[in-house]
Amino acid sequence: MVNEAAPARFAAVGAGRMGRGIAIAFAYAGHRIALIDLRTRSEEAWQRLRSEAQAEIEGSLAGLAQLGVLDADQARSIAARVELVPAADAPGALAGAELVFEGVPETMEAKREAFAQLNRHCSAGAILTSTTSSILVTQLAALVKKPERFLNMHWLNPAYVIPVVELSTHPATDAAVLARTKALMEQIGKLPVVCGPTPGYIVPRLQALVMNEAARMVEEGAATAEEIDKATRYGLGLRFAALGVVEFIDFGGADILHHASREMSASIDPARYAAPAVLDRMMAEGRLGLKSGSGFYDYDGRDVGAYRRDVLARTLGMLRHAGLWRPPAHETLP
Incomplete structure (x- = not known):
């Protein structure tokens, strides 16, 4: 891993697992990135952290090489684009970064300390993001000197493999900043999706419900873990890899979900399976999805046959x- 004269355009603050994954994602796309440790450490502690981070980055790339995604020379070149930066050198690395990812521990105290340093050392034009998975963007925006240039960005592990990144904005996030962030993420091969200041973003909020229900089914003896996993990999997961969740509602029909919710609400749990109010309204208005011409999406003028194909x-x-x-x-002959 090398230290170039010019500062890297991108910086991940916090040299833990998420920061390392982000660093690999940018390095894989051909960019240099600074992986910055903000905590003042002894030389021995810093060298230990540095060795751990290097080993994980190199190990992750070696895993990709073993799967034929890249060769050994490419893995070395990618790893060399990650610059590990100790706290003493953080100001210079932050000053040159145009997009910064905060990934320190999930406490407001740690976030407050990190953003105090980012406020001091980042340029006025830098875009600041937090990779928090649990703290709302509206809470963190108050810690940022230029909140219009701030948003949350949730990466899905492993960060260098999964394409989706969830961008959570607050009311003061500048539209141009959001557009620039999306463009930068698309340039490294990511697929940004946008949501408001909502707990759990999109993916964690959906997957928590599925995972909890799977655990309940094992607990109840409804099915074994192995059978549930087979059903989700090759049934639920396969279908939702082909259609988005909301698209799936429209494709099958809002009435199907409405009736299924009613039955499972009565037989399993009235709260967990209660249909949301929006589904009741759609039923009353006859907006059942593809079959009625409108649902969550509007199918007016669409070639339905081509869409089904x-x-x-x-x-x-x-x-x-x-x-x-x-x-x-x-044909099997008799």
């Missing part, structure tokens, strides 16, 4: 990827 093609693609697609059998 596209959904089928996506699904077949996932089946082939999973190795589960079978050609038609020859």
Whole structure:
């Protein structure tokens, strides 16, 4: 890992697992990135952290090489683009960064201390983000000197593999800053999605419900962990890899979800399975999705036949990827 004369355009603050994953993502895309430790440490402690971070970054890249994604020379070149920066050198690295990711421990005290340093050392034009998974963007915006240039950014682990990054904005986030952040993330091959200041972002909020329900099913003896995992990988997961969750509601029909919610609310749990008010309104208005011409999406003027073929093609693609697609059998003669 090398130290170039010019500062890196990107900086990840906090040299833990998330910071290391972000560093790999940018380095893989060809960018130099500073991985900054803000905590003042002894020389021995810093060298230990540095060695741990280097080992994890190199190990992650070696794993990709073993899977044929890259070769050993490429892995070394990628790792060399990550500059590990101790606290003493943090001001210079922060001053030259145009996009900064805060990834210190999940406490307001740690965030407050980190943003105090970012406020002092980052340029006025820098975009600041927090990778917090639990603290609302509206809470953290108060810690930032220029809140219009701040938003939360939630990465999904492993950060250098999963394409989606969730951008959570607050009312004062500048639209141009959001557009610039999205563009920068797209340039490194990421797929940014935007949500407001909501707990759990999008993915964690959805997956927590699924994971809790799976754990309950094991606890109740409804099915084994192995059977649940088979059902989710090749049933639930495969379908939701081909269609988005809301798209899936429209495709099957809001009435299907409404009736299923009513039955499971009565037989399993009235609170967990109660249909939301928006679903009741859609039923009353006849907005059932694709079958009625409108639902969460508007299908007016859309070639429904072509859309259905596209959904089928996506699904077949996932089946082939999973190795589960079978050609038609020859007729069995008596």
